[in-house]
Amino acid sequence: MSDHTARLDHVVLWVNDPVASAEFYERTLGTEPVRLAEYTEGKVPFPSVRLNEETIIDLMPWTMAARMTMLPGAADSAGHPVNHICVALSGAAFDDLLGRLRGSTVPVSEISHGSFGARGPAARSFYFRDPDGNVFEARHYD
Missing domain, CATH: 3.10.180.10 (2,3-Dihydroxybiphenyl 1,2-Dioxygenase, domain 1)
Incomplete structure (x- = not known):
C-alpha cells in the first residue's frame, strides 16, 4: 500500500451535550479529552476527543449551528x-x-x-x- 501524505485530521459531530459525549467516547473508545476543561470554563466553543496522535473528533454543540457561516448553507448541516x-x-x-x-x-x-x-x-x-x-x-x- 502506498504511504499517502494526506491524513484524516478531524471529524466534527453534532452533539447535544459535549461533556457527556466526551465521557462516552472516553469510556467506550478510550479516547482522551481535548480542551474539555476549557469548554466547561466557557473559553472555547467546543471540546474534542483524541482518537490517535493524528486524529481528533470535535464535539460540536447543536447550539452552534447558526454560527456555521463559513460557506453558504453550512448551518443547514446540523441534524444531518x-x-x-x-x-x-x-x-x-x-x-x-x-x-x-x-x-x-x-x-x-x-x-x-x-x-x-x-x-x-x-x-x-x-x-x-x-x-x-x-x-x-x-x-x-x-
Whole structure:
C-alpha cells in the first residue's frame, strides 16, 4: 500500500451535550479529552476527543449551528449526520470495546466478517451509536 501524505485530521459531530459525549467516547473508545476543561470554563466553543496522535473528533454543540457561516448553507448541516464513522482497532482493542459496550446499555450490531475498508477486508466489524445517534463502526484487520 502506498504511504499517502494526506491524513484524516478531524471529524466534527453534532452533539447535544459535549461533556457527556466526551465521557462516552472516553469510556467506550478510550479516547482522551481535548480542551474539555476549557469548554466547561466557557473559553472555547467546543471540546474534542483524541482518537490517535493524528486524529481528533470535535464535539460540536447543536447550539452552534447558526454560527456555521463559513460557506453558504453550512448551518443547514446540523441534524444531518454522516452515515457512520469507522474506527480501525487492534484485535485486542476490538474485543475490549465490544465487551465494554455489551456490558453497558449501548446496543451493538451483529459481528460482520470481511467488510471492505481502507485496508481491504476486515476480519470483524460491528456498529454502535453514541448518545446523539451518530453511528460508529468498529473493525479490525488481520
